[in-house]
Amino acid sequence: MRPPCDPSKFVAEAVKSIPPSGIRRFFDLVSGLEDIISLGVGEPDFITPWHIREMCIHSLEKGQTSYTSNYGLPELRDELARTYYKRYGLDYDPASEILVTTGVSEALDIAVRAVVNPGEEVIVVQPSYVAYVPSVILAGGKPVIVSTSRDDDFSLTAEALKPAITSKTKAIILNFPNNPTGAIMEQEGMEDIADLVVENDLFVISDEVYECLTYGGTHVPFSSLEGLKDRTVMLNGFSKAYAMTGLRLGFAMGAPDIIHSMMMIHQYSMLCAPITAQVGAIEALRNGKEEMERMVREYDRRRRFIVKGFNSIGLECGNPKGAFYAFPYIGGTGLSSSDFAERLLEEKKVVTIPGDVFGEAGEGFLRCAYAASLDDIRKSIERMGDFVEELKQ
Amino acid sequence: MDEMIRHILEILENDARASPEEIAALTGMSAQEISQTIAKLEETGVIRHYKTIVDWDLIGENYVYAVIELKVTLERNQGYQAIAERIYKFPEVRSVRLLSGDYDISLTVRGKSMKDVAFFVAEKIATLDQVQSTSTHFVLKTYKEDGVILHEPESIKRLPVSF
Numbered sequence: 194m195r196p197p198c199d200p201s202k203f204v205a206e207a208v209k210s211i212p213p214s215g216i217r218r219f220f221d222l223v224s225g226l227e228d229i230i231s232l233g234v235g236e237p238d239f240i241t242p243w244h245i246r247e248m249c250i251h252s253l254e255k256g257q258t259s260y261t262s263n264y265g266l267p268e269l270r271d272e273l274a275r276t277y278y279k280r281y282g283l284d285y286d287p288a289s290e291i292l293v294t295t296g297v298s299e300a301l302d303i304a305v306r307a308v309v310n311p312g313e314e315v316i317v318v319q320p321s322y323v324a325y326v327p328s329v330i331l332a333g334g335k336p337v338i339v340s341t342s343r344d345d346d347f348s349l350t351a352e353a354l355k356p357a358i359t360s361k362t363k364a365i366i367l368n369f370p371n372n373p374t375g376a377i378m379e380q381e382g383m384e385d386i387a388d389l390v391v392e393n394d395l396f397v398i399s400d401e402v403y404e405c406l407t408y409g410g411t412h413v414p415f416s417s418l419e420g421l422k423d424r425t426v427m428l429n430g431f432s433k434a435y436a437m438t439g440l441r442l443g444f445a446m447g448a449p450d451i452i453h454s455m456m457m458i459h460q461y462s463m464l465c466a467p468i469t470a471q472v473g474a475i476e477a478l479r480n481g482k483e484e485m486e487r488m489v490r491e492y493d494r495r496r497r498f499i500v501k502g503f504n505s506i507g508l509e510c511g512n513p514k515g516a517f518y519a520f521p522y523i524g525g526t527g528l529s530s531s532d533f534a535e536r537l538l539e540e541k542k543v544v545t546i547p548g549d550v551f552g553e554a555g556e557g558f559l560r561c562a563y564a565a566s567l568d569d570i571r572k573s574i575e576r577m578g579d580f581v582e583e584l585k586q
Numbered sequence: 587m588d589e590m591i592r593h594i595l596e597i598l599e600n601d602a603r604a605s606p607e608e609i610a611a612l613t614g615m616s617a618q619e620i621s622q623t624i625a626k627l628e629e630t631g632v633i634r635h636y637k638t639i640v641d642w643d644l645i646g647e648n649y650v651y652a653v654i655e656l657k658v659t660l661e662r663n664q665g666y667q668a669i670a671e672r673i674y675k676f677p678e679v680r681s682v683r684l685l686s687g688d689y690d691i692s693l694t695v696r697g698k699s700m701k702d703v704a705f706f707v708a709e710k711i712a713t714l715d716q717v718q719s720t721s722t723h724f725v726l727k728t729y730k731e732d733g734v735i736l737h738e739p740e741s742i743k744r745l746p747v748s749f
Contacts, residue, residue, distance in 0.1 A: 216749055220747050223746045223747055229746060231744075231746040231747065233746060234745060234746065234748050235749050236744065236748055240742055322749070372749075494593075494597075494612040494613075497614055498608075501611045502611070544746050544747060567612075571608075
């Protein structure tokens with residue numbers, strides 16, 4: 194008889210060293226609960242606009258079910274190049290500087306793996322999306338955290354960045370508009386960071402998936418700054434702007450060497466992004482502006498509503514200028530973010546995500562997605578107001 | 587048009603019950619400003635009416651609707667307005683529109699039964715001097731009324747938590 198085995202001993206050390214996801218814990222907490230209102234969802238509550246779905250259906254009807262080029266459909270890359278030239282004057286060659294990926298998640302993973310050697314340091318600005326630190330660890334790199342704070346509206350400053358740069362620093366991961374804070378970067382602050390990046394010969398991985406969800410201002414891509422295009426890979430996708438989360442379509446734009454290196458990994462892991470989603474994405478770029486702007490206007494209304502609501506119940510909340518998250522401060526209640534979010538879920542059945550999930554700098558805050566109906570937002574604020582009042586007693 | 591007024595009208599078109607306080611939070615104006623703006627929009631006729639879209643089928647109230655297309659002859663010195671006014675005064679008539687194409691006027695009529703609607707068309711509409719011919723189409727089912735879908739939309743289940 195052969196001896197039993199412990200499969201855990203086969204798990205790679207890099208995977209074992211990934212910190213557990215705080216959001217995953219909330220997945221488990223809410224499973225099985227009924228009648229909850231969720232502000233915990235990081236995806237649009239709109240369905241993909243009909244004209245985009247219709248193009249996907251049409252392409253299936255025509256039998257478009259094949260692989261595409263590893264880089265993605267040429268028509269899609271052409272359309273992306275045209276879009277970014279028109280939007281920001283950015284000039285990317287569709288043949289060598291654009292790679293279509295399976296969501297921004299894949300683009301992030303392969304961008305980090307294409308750039309980082311084992312032992313090299315990568316600066317991660319927090320609070321930020323939960324995948325950055327694990328991506329660096331899985332690539333053998335060392336994440337170095339730089340925190341932003343509400344004193345600076347969670348915007349990154351060159352002063353905060355400077356002390357984190359060492360001789361081992363290879364790259365910095367930026368995410369503006371930011372998940373979870375909703376912060377954006379103003380051009381002035383970005384120029385200071387750009388100077389620092391060039392002085393220290395760093396590479397920038399800029400996740401701009403919330404680019405289109407910017408309120409009352411125009412997004413400035415990091416790569417549009419003078420001298421930054423070739424040292425930046427811009428990661429972006431269709432999930433948030435066009436409500437296409439389940440279609441899993443992202444893209445990366447950068448220098449040919451970087452894009453080619455990313456493609457080398459992509460071709461052996463994903464091979465190519467699904468053709469149906471790529472066809473939908475072409476339609477989104479060609480004819481989706483109006484629907485996208487309609488959704489953004491709706492998020493903007495909810496944003497004003499939720500921010501006012503939080504402040505009215507005594508949870509101080511700054512004005513997020515991008516993405517679809519409000520980040521109210523709950524530190525004054527005496528509870529930690531996790532305790533607050535857990536008790537709020539148990540006692541009032543409202544799902545929020547504790548800020549510390551996005552890094553230590555998020556402690557004292559909650560991520561509340563306003564990609565929810567106004568009615569749900571109104572009810573959540575009422576229940577949170579009751580909860581805060583009960584805490585005072 | 588003032589962007590704010592467009593905002594307010596859009597909100598009210600989607601939900602006539604939205605309170606001034608709620609609209610204030612959505613637009614960034616004060617509730618008092620909203621009330622004043624709405625009063626002005628009502629006064630100047632921009633806001634014509636507030637109404638409720640009811641799915642009568644759900645409570646077993648089986649109204650019969652018909653779309654009637656009319657060809658009309660205009661009288662000397664009289665435009666379409668005169669015949670339209672003549673028709674829209676009947677309470678059975680729910681809407682009246684002037685069309686381009688094969689017909690001149692389209693109206694929607696509501697009655698308690700098909701017989702009701704048929705009599706109304708035969709006796710009140712077809713007999714008008716200007717009406718040359720009528721073509722009646724009974725409505726079998728209404729799927730969407732004034733932008734509102736009248737059946738339970740298929741709900742898309744989102745995860746309660748995601749990244």
